[in-house]
Amino acid sequence: MIRSVPRSRLFDGVYLAYLLAFFVYLALPLVVTAVFAFNDSPFPSLPWQGFTLDWYLAGGEGGRTGLFHDDGLLSALWVSAKIAFWVTLGSVSLGCVNAVLFERLEFRGKELLYLLMLLPLVIPGVILGVSILVFYSGMANDVSRLWGLELDIFRPGLTLLVMGQVAFITTLATLVIAARLRKFDRQLEEAALNLGATPLVAWFTVTFPWLLPSVLGAAAMAFLMSFENFNTTVMLTGSDTPLTVALFNRLREGSTPVLNAVALFLMLVSALLALTTLRQKR
Amino acid sequence: MNASAGRLSLWLLLTPFLLWITLLVLVPHLQMLRVSFQVRESWDTLAWGLEQYQNFFRESYYWRTFLRTGVMSLFTTFLTLLVAFPIAWYIARLARGRAKGLLFLACLIPFWASELVRTYGWMILLRESGVFSAWLQALGWADGPVEMLYNDVAVIIGLVYNGLLFMVVPLVTTLDGLDENLVEAGYDLGGGHLTVLREVVVPWAMPGIVSGCIVVFMLTLGSYLTPNLMGGKDSAWFTEQIFTQFITRFNWEQGAALGVLLLFLSSLIVWLGLKLSGQSLRKVMG
Numbered sequence A: 001m002i003r004s005v006p007r008s009r010l011f012d013g014v015y016l017a018y019l020l021a022f023f024v025y026l027a028l029p030l031v032v033t034a035v036f037a038f039n040d041s042p043f044p045s046l047p048w049q050g051f052t053l054d055w056y057l058a059g060g061e062g063g064r065t066g067l068f069h070d071d072g073l074l075s076a077l078w079v080s081a082k083i084a085f086w087v088t089l090g091s092v093s094l095g096c097v098n099a100v101l102f103e104r105l106e107f108r109g110k111e112l113l114y115l116l117m118l119l120p121l122v123i124p125g126v127i128l129g130v131s132i133l134v135f136y137s138g139m140a141n142d143v144s145r146l147w148g149l150e151l152d153i154f155r156p157g158l159t160l161l162v163m164g165q166v167a168f169i170t171t172l173a174t175l176v177i178a179a180r181l182r183k184f185d186r187q188l189e190e191a192a193l194n195l196g197a198t199p200l201v202a203w204f205t206v207t208f209p210w211l212l213p214s215v216l217g218a219a220a221m222a223f224l225m226s227f228e229n230f231n232t233t234v235m236l237t238g239s240d241t242p243l244t245v246a247l248f249n250r251l252r253e254g255s256t257p258v259l260n261a262v263a264l265f266l267m268l269v270s271a272l273l274a275l276t277t278l279r280q281k282r
Numbered sequence B: 001m002n003a004s005a006g007r008l009s010l011w012l013l014l015t016p017f018l019l020w021i022t023l024l025v026l027v028p029h030l031q032m033l034r035v036s037f038q039v040r041e042s043w044d045t046l047a048w049g050l051e052q053y054q055n056f057f058r059e060s061y062y063w064r065t066f067l068r069t070g071v072m073s074l075f076t077t078f079l080t081l082l083v084a085f086p087i088a089w090y091i092a093r094l095a096r097g098r099a100k101g102l103l104f105l106a107c108l109i110p111f112w113a114s115e116l117v118r119t120y121g122w123m124i125l126l127r128e129s130g131v132f133s134a135w136l137q138a139l140g141w142a143d144g145p146v147e148m149l150y151n152d153v154a155v156i157i158g159l160v161y162n163g164l165l166f167m168v169v170p171l172v173t174t175l176d177g178l179d180e181n182l183v184e185a186g187y188d189l190g191g192g193h194l195t196v197l198r199e200v201v202v203p204w205a206m207p208g209i210v211s212g213c214i215v216v217f218m219l220t221l222g223s224y225l226t227p228n229l230m231g232g233k234d235s236a237w238f239t240e241q242i243f244t245q246f247i248t249r250f251n252w253e254q255g256a257a258l259g260v261l262l263l264f265l266s267s268l269i270v271w272l273g274l275k276l277s278g279q280s281l282r283k284v285m286g
Helices: A009-038 A071-104 A111-122 A125-146 A158-182 A184-194 A199-228 A231-236 A241-254 A256-279 B003-036 B051-058 B061-096 B097-112 B117-124 B131-137 B152-175 B180-188 B191-219 B225-230 B238-248 B253-275 B281-285
Strands: B039-042 B046-048
Touching: A009 A256, A009 B061, A009 B097, A009 B117, A009 B152, A071 A111, A071 A158, A071 A199, A071 A241, A071 B003, A111 A158, A111 B003, A111 B191, A111 B281, A125 A231, A125 B003, A125 B191, A125 B238, A158 A199, A158 A231, A158 B003, A184 A199, A184 B097, A199 A241, A199 B051, A199 B131, A231 A241, A231 A256, A231 B238, A241 A256, A241 B117, A256 B003, A256 B039, A256 B097, A256 B117, B003 B039, B003 B152, B003 B253, B039 B253, B046 B097, B046 B131, B046 B180, B051 B061, B061 B131, B061 B152, B061 B191, B061 B253, B097 B152, B117 B131, B152 B225, B180 B191, B191 B281, B225 B238, B253 B281
Parallel strands: none
Antiparallel strands: B039 B046
């Protein structure tokens, strides 16, 4: 079934119908979520009652609290942003170092270490969260019991959340950056060294600028993955609830159009982030 | 660069990697394994034992859910491959120019929303007061509200939806590199569509198929939101039992044992998939 092999009209028709159905399937859940963020009804369901911005702007009048006045959701948004910032910083820096390590240096046991680097990809997110909880929180419990010292930093909370997410996002950042480093022409760097640059200067003036698009791409990906993660996050959440966990708790109490408003807001932010990195690449 | 400077830079780059992989991945998992072999005798004394694993085999609820989760994850992965392959083929081989890029981007768009948002979207569509139910009634095809949520079919629809991107992207990447002369040669030598697909296309796409299947299987097996929010009373997922042990019952020993079992199942199936298809983890993932 390639372009040069003749196809029947019927086959083409069926194929196109399938493509169309596929893209409808992809778009439908997101479209309805977005549309009901503006429905003037306390429930996100048909019939359509008219357009409203209440689910963003209402400040408690008529029993409606919009997203921008909902302190619980806004503080959860802020918690998620903080976590995502630190996760991005940590996993992208580690990713840069790992990429240079595996693409540029030769050492004994490299194959084995590379497989270890890939390992987090084949561990379910729940298990990553559980293992970090058991190790660090268990350690904090033991220390508290044996010596009466409180290691609050290792209790469920922001630090553990950042650690749990860095554990697997680093692998993805490494793969993105290493793929770009592999395409780099090393002669450029050698030219810089021949012209008298020190290795560090050559790295920052020649190699790093070449890597920059992939570093930015990895950063956008890391930020989104951290922001949207649930499975690892829910195991490590302390008193400060990140947005996905807060939304999940709300959803179990029953759905309101405020959830749709948050969902649409998140989609727009992600789309914006994705578009800027796409533009960077060109 | 002289030898000692080389060694120094190696250690400078190796240290962050080693810290990350040992402190965040290896040691926590070993500790989880250790805790799973502990039995709590009183609030502060622990003994070694296999009690957590015995519980798993004794309570049929545990191992039934375990098997169900494994089988449904395999089925979902296979279904995702079937749904994604024609799409990937169209994007890689039949679409031209701008259409190719646009269709590929369209495949990525749903994944700008998180799993929670996607699941929520499906809930709005499928539930009793949902959009499909309202449409059916408006068309006169149903007399009252129709409940389409809270069953296994709904869970599988949601899981396939979550996995699609991770199947389409590796498939498009490998199919893009397929030499069309090979396909033509297959037809010229008298092969039908199925023969060419089986003998030429699938062997060529194998790295992409394996990589997509591994990622989708891992995601499905480890997913929590979709089965929890879209499944019914009887469609428990194994991850839910791990959550219950840790979050509701504070029984870390039992939870750790269940976690080890899930990790074992996923590693086993990934390993089998690689062996049966003759691929290596480095080739399909790196």
